[in-house]
Amino acid sequence: MKVWFRSWLFSVAVVVSPVAHADNVVVLDSGEARLNLIDENSRKVVETLPAGKEPHHLMITPDGKTLIVANSISDNLMFLDPVSGHVKGWLQDIEDPYQLGFSPDSRWFVTNALRLDRVDIYHYDGQHFTLAGRIPLEKMPSHMTFSTDNRTVFVTLQESGEVAAIDLPTQTVKWKLHVGEDPAGLWMTPGDRYLLIGMTGEDDVAVVDWRNPRVVKKIHTGRGAHNFRNLDDGRHVAVTNRVDSTISLIDYTTLTNDGDITHLMPGPDDMELSHDKRFLWVTFRFSRHVGIIDLTQRKLVDTIAVGRSPHGIFMADRAPVYAPNPD
Template sequence: MALAPDGGFAYVADSDLGAVLRLDPASGAVDATIPIPEAPPQLVTFAPDGQRAYVSAYDETFATNYVVVVDTAIDRPVMAVPVGRGPYAMATGPDGRLLYVPYYDEDHLDVLDTGTLALVHRIDVAPSPHWVAFTADRRFAYLTNHFSDVVTVLELDGHRVVTTIPVGEGPHSIETSPDGTRLAVVNYVSDDVSLIDPATDTVVGTVPAVGAGPQDVTWAPDGRHLYTANVDDGTVGVVDVQSGTVTARIATGDSPTSVAVTPDGSRLLVTNFGDGTVRLLDAAGG
């Protein structure tokens, strides 16, 4: 699931249905169903202006793998290209011209031209790159490497690896704080969150026991809280960033895999893979 940049709607990838659902975040109603015929859709990201969405689509054996472009004005696919094995949590660069594609079952990151989906760069990284986040100054990308227990730092201008940062076990999702001073990494195996200072490329804090099997993380707009989707215990963890402690675990459904917060910080959207639902939660409840 991904929330559009303006918060007006969300796209939810439904691999069983073979479609992306357009969701009203205020009511939870499905406004449109967008078939993705190439392969089961898995994850979604938006262009910075929200006019396009990029969908990763692959089957369970990684035999069929695609990046699909959806025009959000008409809720319809307009382009698709075959790619490597298991395209995962893609991200568009800060200016929207490049798409960064990590692969679950590869040891490189592809950089595609968003206008044509042509390959521009291929960057060798540690195995199983999962998720991409960018620094506030638009100079660097940070990439979780799920089976290597590191975060890879990439210089965007040269498309080169600068360093790797050891984190917890099984790093999965990563997101930059609203003020740009921290990156939060959820570690699926060690059940914790690593906080990285991009000025020094070091882990400056670890929040333990956020929940069982955290797969996704997002910041509150004011940067005071983090929310984690904990797939193995059916909860969303609420982290007070200043104290580095978990203040609540909110029961949400069967196997939550993604969490997003509305731009005003009032509501959380949580996808539950196990029961095929999307829950809307009051963020203040945490």
């Protein structure tokens, strides 16, 4: 059954989904315009569903009720039930949403248009997305994270080797800083002390003092350092090294590498943490698989075949928790 409604901003088709499954893991196959629903307990793909072209990243809304998939080539957002993974609606004319994120107070919604060299900023009131400003930003705006005071979004520029700080209320660039070759994932250490940046063109993570914009340190990890996931243990954040096919565990209290997880499949990319914090789920971008790492053993213990170029990943049992540092 389909129910149509129209607001002053957009119109969507709402699809009434089947009975929800409480343990789904959603994995995006960016190379096949589809998503996988994986049962967390059996570790098997239970369903595949069509998405738009090149769905790369996804994020839960601040109220935990809707999962947003950004379809970059289709120029739209897809809204899913975060538990069942089934479609609730679409928002058209969001141009090239490669990466997406909400500010911690949920007032701002930001998309990075990687192929268009632009960042778009929207006001968000819990229901509507109203365009506030479009900021040309060369080249290849990729990942993002926010300051906890909700004033600044930080964006990596992969081709120019920079990170940019954008003032959200005025939609202006405050500063740009060259940090190295091919910067990608961003993560803010507790207390907003430092920005950590995965240097995909190098073999390290750059540590940036963003209040006095400068690189203060580089932490050796592995070739192709790319994206982050907080391990919620009060000490470590994981970073994927796509070229070396390893994952480094960074102690963010000492800004050192506390060890690497090796013997992985090629191209580890995005990560999600199980609710009990024991298992780290990883998409292997170059291997058509999702992997499961036992963090107590620091070892890959299972793999699941999916489609071409698996990228973004989301775990349903973490839906009520809103984190301002998207994967």
